[in-house]
Amino acid sequence: MEKLAIIKIGGNIIEDETSLNNFLKLFSNFEGKKILVHGGGKRATNIASRLGIKSKMIDGRRITDAATLEVITMVYGGLVNKNIVAKLQALYVDAIGLTGADINSIKSDKRPVKEIDFGFVGDVKEVASNSINKLIQADFTPVFCAITHDGNGQLLNTNADTIASTIAVGMSKLYKTSIYYCFELNGVLQDFNDKKSVIKKINSKTYKELLAKEIITDGMIPKLDNCFDALKNGVSKVHIGNSSMLTKENELFTTITI
Amino acid sequence: MEKLAIIKIGGNIIEDETSLNNFLKLFSNFEGKKILVHGGGKRATNIASRLGIKSKMIDGRRITDAATLEVITMVYGGLVNKNIVAKLQALYVDAIGLTGADINSIKSDKRPVKEIDFGFVGDVKEVASNSINKLIQADFTPVFCAITHDGNGQLLNTNADTIASTIAVGMSKLYKTSIYYCFELNGVLQDFNDKKSVIKKINSKTYKELLAKEIITDGMIPKLDNCFDALKNGVSKVHIGNSSMLTKENELFTTITI
DSSP: OOEEEEEEEOHHHHTSHHHHHHHHHHHHHSOSEEEEEEOOTHHHHHHHHHTTOOOEEETTEEEBOHHHHHHHIIIIIIIIHHHHHHHHHHTTOOEEEEOTTGGGOEEEEEOOOSSSOOBSBEEEEEEOHHHHHHHHHTTOEEEEESEEEOSSSOEEEOOHHHHHHHHHHHHTTTSEEEEEEEOSSSSSBSSTTOTTOBOOEEOHHHHHHHHHTTSSOTTHHHHHHHHHHHHHTTOOEEEEEOGGGGSSSOOOSEEEOO | OOEEEEEEEOHHHHTSHHHHHHHHHHHHHSOSEEEEEEOOTHHHHHHHHHTTOOOEEETTEEEBOHHHHHHHIIIIIIIIHHHHHHHHHHTTOOEEEEOSSGGGOEEEEEOOOSSSOOBSBEEEEEEOHHHHHHHHHTTOEEEEESEEEOSSSOEEEOOHHHHHHHHHHHHTTTSEEEEEEEOSSSSSBSSTTOTTOBOOEEOHHHHHHHHHTTSSOTTHHHHHHHHHHHHHTTOOEEEEEOGGGGSSSOOOSEEEOO
């Protein structure tokens, strides 16, 4: 089976022009078939505040009302996505920018209202792996932003990590898929105060031990749970680290297998 | 040769939700292979003013400075394009939204500075007809907004009418192409005060007569000159009228041939 890498970048890379340019150069040099997934980060918050739209939070969680969804569609789907595509073209990557509505690639359900009404937030239901593969087979490199749709004309704000993992799971029928989560740290750390104390390998067994010893805590737990979910559903490997893990020189990052 | 229709809509359709929905229904029912091209109209001006960005005009012509280009990228490439794509998916059209940067589909040159510096405005240089055809052959329906790129990472604001005609010319190597310019009138009018006085057919010979008689004047002249340019360069037919010309019931519109 041919390999396919799904590479996800977060706000820390997108918000800084130099970081973004550096990352895109690494991405362009990364060999083999690949898909880029990006969020939008603080640019959306910034544009929203300039438009006089206030971030709504309930119990510390962000609510996507209609006005916020418009900003997200503008910033993620337009400003960030199209600038990344233009920059990649300049690096000879034949990029194509997508939301989940394009080629019906990612369908989601509007999150049901329970205790909190999150608004226009989508939980991914279906990835159109055959349609996405048509683009890859045509030698295009898909660049997904964190927006999906419900199939009835409604765009929905969707977590970029989830988009990366569900695309990787969906494409694993056709390719040997791996995920690269690029973030600000070098990987999963043994000691949060020592940025070089990267745990190089984690599997289901060692993960349980790390949880029991409370080395992995808080926000890292749902992230790693998601990784193991993806691995159980067909993804070969998940890598977590800063974007230099895309080069062969850097070996300081975390690799997760089942 | 198989037929391909390039259908262009302007601000009057995009700005009004009902008009847009009506148009998209007609578009979805329009048989055969097709490409949609849209501008952004007043929504960009509206968002720009809410962001405190003033429209810069020199000699009555709009200037695209960096801040305006950002708004255009957000509104045309994000808000308008992705909502159209989501609405088309709900109508079972497998749409894919594009700027000229995506799949390197439309390359342009930043307009050279002569008397006026128009800023980030692109004059189309090259249409990647083979790449666009890969999408069409994969049964996707391209939806282009009025943005191109220079190939060096710079997005550029580009006239939507020109995008429609250059795509039609480019694709005419592979298809029998026709253009449909949808606008607020029923077609080219004999008498501007009589909205039903549509000139049904125009060719090079009758065009000269209409110009001589001053029936066609002002803003209509560059529009029609562009149509004849497209026809001279391989396009079969150009249609001008309101969007109901896409149905077989309405025969009141202008058809231009060479």
